[in-house]
Amino acid sequence: MPSVAPHRPHAPAPRRPVALDADAVKVAYRRWARFYDATFGSVSALGRRRAVAEVNRLPGTKVLEMGVGTGLALPRYLPSKRITGIDLSRDMLELAHARVAAAGLSNIEALLELDAEATGFADSSFDIAVAMFVASVVPHPRRLLAEMRRVVRPGGYILFVNHFAAEKGPRWWVERAMAPASRALGWHPDFRVDGLFSAGDRARVRLTPQPPLGLFTLALLPN
Numbered sequence: 001m002p003s004v005a006p007h008r009p010h011a012p013a014p015r016r017p018v019a020l021d022a023d024a025v026k027v028a029y030r031r032w033a034r035f036y037d038a039t040f041g042s043v044s045a046l047g048r049r050r051a052v053a054e055v056n057r058l059p060g061t062k063v064l065e066m067g068v069g070t071g072l073a074l075p076r077y078l079p080s081k082r083i084t085g086i087d088l089s090r091d092m093l094e095l096a097h098a099r100v101a102a103a104g105l106s107n108i109e110a111l112l113e114l115d116a117e118a119t120g121f122a123d124s125s126f127d128i129a130v131a132m133f134v135a136s137v138v139p140h141p142r143r144l145l146a147e148m149r150r151v152v153r154p155g156g157y158i159l160f161v162n163h164f165a166a167e168k169g170p171r172w173w174v175e176r177a178m179a180p181a182s183r184a185l186g187w188h189p190d191f192r193v194d195g196l197f198s199a200g201d202r203a204r205v206r207l208t209p210q211p212p213l214g215l216f217t218l219a220l221l222p223n
Contacts, residue, residue, distance in 0.1 A: 045072075047216035051132050051161040052076040054220065058157050060127025066116040066148065067134035071096030079107050084126070086114040117143040124153040133216075135162045136191035145196060152223045160219040161210065164193045197221075 055063060056078045065073065068085030069092045077083055087093050090113055100108045114120065116131070116138055129148040138144045148158045197205055201221060208218040 047161045047210045047218070048073050048132055049076060050210055050218055051130060051159060054159060054218065055128055055130050056081065058128055058159075060156060062126045062128070064119075064121070064126040064129040064148075064151060066129060066131040066144065067137065068093070068096055068111060069132075071099040071111070073132060074100060074105055074108055075103050077107065081107060083108050084110045084112070086112045086116060086119060088113070088115055117147055119147060119151060121151045123150055125151050127153060127156045128159065129156075130159040130161075132161045133163070135160055135196050141191075141196045142198075145201075149223055154223060156223045158221040158223055160196070160221075161216055162191070162196075162219070163215060164191060164217050193217075 052073050053076075056076075061080055061082050063077065063081050063083050065083060065085040068074070068087050069089070071085065074083065074085065074096065085096060085108065087096070093111055093113055096111050099105075100111065116134060117140055129152045131144065131148065135141045135144060145158070152158055193202070193207070197219075205219050205221045208220075210216045210218055
């Protein structure tokens, strides 16, 4: 009698991420703005601190923070860093302006309502561009990266801190289960590293997992 190989169930193929657009992001963050600091802001605090510490360590003074949100990171920059922050959400920016005024932060040069994928800044305007928890929010992550490359001078730095989907294990299953809620959440729980970085970028970028439990990753890419 011929032997029959045991059936081994295959993991399902990766699901195509649910599309986000600018309007979906605005609606989501209008809803979350007043609660952001106490909810996701708390979970992401350590990753945000690590990202700002890296910016402070890098050479150059002109910094663009993409997706500045409520301005949680702004008080942590060295006074020598001159910060321009942009965000698509007017509701979040209002809270950032209030934070700057309350803390008397004199190194914040501008907080502007702009699209991170098409800022309108001149080429090579900044020494560093940093995007904290933004890559999985924008509609086209690689356009975000291309825009950061354009506005950062040659020899400058591009920095991300972001959630990237696990490739296996329990977290992978949880992220897949959450994926259909992307539009309501305003971000992609199943966002993959290769959704942002090309194969060429992967060879150059430094990826450092961050606490808690490697949920976030710090990515540093020389321009």
